[in-house]
Amino acid sequence: MSTDLTGTVATEASELALARRVIETEADAVRAVAGRLDGRFTTAVALLHACRGRVIISGMGKSGIIGRKIAATLSSTGTPAYFLHPAEAIHGDLGLITPDDVVIGMSQSGETAELVRVLEFIRRIGARLIAITGDMGSTLAQAADVTLDCHVDEEACPLNLAPTASTTAALALGDALAMTLLARKGFRPDDFANLHPGGKLGKRLMRVERLMHAGDAMPLVRLGTPMRDLIYEMSRKGLGMTCVVGDDDTLAGIITDGDLRRHMGARPDVLTASASDVMTPRPITIAPHLLAVEALKIMEERKISSLIVCDGTRRPVGVLHLHDLWRTEMF
Numbered sequence: 001m002s003t004d005l006t007g008t009v010a011t012e013a014s015e016l017a018l019a020r021r022v023i024e025t026e027a028d029a030v031r032a033v034a035g036r037l038d039g040r041f042t043t044a045v046a047l048l049h050a051c052r053g054r055v056i057i058s059g060m061g062k063s064g065i066i067g068r069k070i071a072a073t074l075s076s077t078g079t080p081a082y083f084l085h086p087a088e089a090i091h092g093d094l095g096l097i098t099p100d101d102v103v104i105g106m107s108q109s110g111e112t113a114e115l116v117r118v119l120e121f122i123r124r125i126g127a128r129l130i131a132i133t134g135d136m137g138s139t140l141a142q143a144a145d146v147t148l149d150c151h152v153d154e155e156a157c158p159l160n161l162a163p164t165a166s167t168t169a170a171l172a173l174g175d176a177l178a179m180t181l182l183a184r185k186g187f188r189p190d191d192f193a194n195l196h197p198g199g200k201l202g203k204r205l206m207r208v209e210r211l212m213h214a215g216d217a218m219p220l221v222r223l224g225t226p227m228r229d230l231i232y233e234m235s236r237k238g239l240g241m242t243c244v245v246g247d248d249d250t251l252a253g254i255i256t257d258g259d260l261r262r263h264m265g266a267r268p269d270v271l272t273a274s275a276s277d278v279m280t281p282r283p284i285t286i287a288p289h290l291l292a293v294e295a296l297k298i299m300e301e302r303k304i305s306s307l308i309v310c311d312g313t314r315r316p317v318g319v320l321h322l323h324d325l326w327r328t329e330m331f
Contacts (some may be wrong), residue, residue, distance in 0.1 A: 006082070014063045022164065025156040026132035026156050027166035028165075029152040029169040032169070033172060035126070037176075041205070042148070045126050050080035051128070053098050053101035054100075055101070055103075056081070056096070058106065058161075059107060060115060061112075062163040063106040067174075073174065079181060084153075089114075094121050097121070097122060102128045102130060103118075104131075106132045106173075126161070131148065137247070152166045161269075170234060206291070207291065208286060208292060208309055208318075209289065209309070209317075212320045213239065213318055213319045213324075218316065218318055220316065221244055222246070223252055223274070225274060226272070226276065227273050230242060232258070234255070239306060239319055239321050240257045248312045251316050255275060256306075259280060260278065261279055267309035285307065285309065296322075305321065
């Protein structure tokens with residue numbers, strides 16, 4: 001029995017063609033918005049930067065969903081922001097807006113009834129208003145301190161009805177605001193880590209001092225430590241290495257499992273040797289404040305599995321092992 005797959009192949013081809021058209025239409029919409037950016041955009045960034053209160057995003061329907069994401073992006077990059085549903089606002093939540101706030105109103109038509117009803121209150125109390133809309137002549141656009149043009153020629157929907165290209169363009173514009181504001185504020189990786197302590201991004205930006213083996217967990221011997229004792233120290237701490245320090249407690253060298261294997265194969269008297277006889281001098285070290293992701297890069301480049309963490313006087317304060325980075329599920 002034979003099966004005719006012609007119809008299936010034709011359907012698959014048409015669906016792939018539609019999918020590509022959707023993506024291309026949305027990409028074109030984003031490029032068009034980028035091409036229209038002008039001084040109004042930098043004015044909007046300046047308003048956000050000067051905000052003494054919070055940034056409030058408001059919009060209905062799909063615009064509201066995009067607004068929630070923009071508020072989350074602003075909050076995660078150091079700008080206090082939250083989403084206010086315009087319908088809830090006109091039924092009792094207008095008190096959330098203060099004169100020190102900046103409101104970002106989002107509506108593709110610029111005439112969304114619930115949002116328009118909020119505008120009079122925003123103007124009356126003196127809060128600043130940034131509009132993101134597709135109609136520069138709309139009520140929202142005319143009421144705003146600055147209006148950003150988010151017009152799209154067509155939606156990616158085959159019926160040209162469902163918000164698709166317009167919401168994608170609005171999202172990109174909101175991200176552009178957030179990232180430009182981030183740069184203007186001088187937001188640093190440290191700041192990002194502080195706001196993301198539980199996520200993978202935050203863990204990548206942890207300081208080495210929060211991950212290293214310190215105190216009694218740090219393997220440590222002195223230059224004259226006999227072989228039997230240093231092997232015991234390495235086995236007890238379980239990191240496959242030990243730091244070696246001199247009489248002044250500054251770092252003199254490192255001994256790894258690999259160093260022991262090499263010396264055992266090369267010299268018959270290795271068991272009578274001391275730490276100074278088998279150590280590798282001048283090991284690679286890092287500072288406690290280094291980011292974990294930077295420490296990982298050093299390990300990968302040098303093809304090593306551990307780094308000694310030293311203070312400003314070259315005294316060991318901890319050991320960072322490759323397994324510590326993977327154990328935190330950072331990468």
